[in-house]
Amino acid sequence: MNSRHFTPPYDEPEQPEGMYKEFNATELYCTRCKQSVPVRERLLLVLPDGEKFEYLCGLCGNSVGSKMDKSKRPLSIIV
Ligand SMILES: [Zn+2]
Numbered sequence: 001m002n003s004r005h006f007t008p009p010y011d012e013p014e015q016p017e018g019m020y021k022e023f024n025a026t027e028l029y030c031t032r033c034k035q036s037v038p039v040r041e042r043l044l045l046v047l048p049d050g051e052k053f054e055y056l057c058g059l060c061g062n063s064v065g066s067k068m069d070k071s072k073r074p075l076s077i078i079v
Contacts, residue, residue, distance in 0.1 A: 028064040030057040039064055 030037045038058040045052040050070040057064050 028055055028057075029060055030060065030064050032060050032062040033057060037064070 015063045026038060026067050027036045028039050029035070035061075039055040042056055043055040044050060044066065050068050053069055054063055055065040055067070056062065068077050
């Protein structure tokens with residue numbers, strides 16, 4: 001039995017704590033400011049299957065994007 005397991009050469013270093021807990025867009029390109037800007041998340045809609053957030057430019061308040069945040073419950077398909 002081989003107790004050492006193979007380590008791939010492209011082993012990724014662990015991300016520093018608090019840097020990338022989960023992928024979250026905190027900077028987006030604002031077409032009005034013509035640069036990457038810090039964004040503010042705003043709850044736009046609460047839907048039965050999740051919540052819709054809107055990203056607003058932190059500088060001018062322009063809407064730069066949106067995302068759907070699904071509810072915590074696991075996705076189940078009703079047949
Ligand atoms: Zn802007």
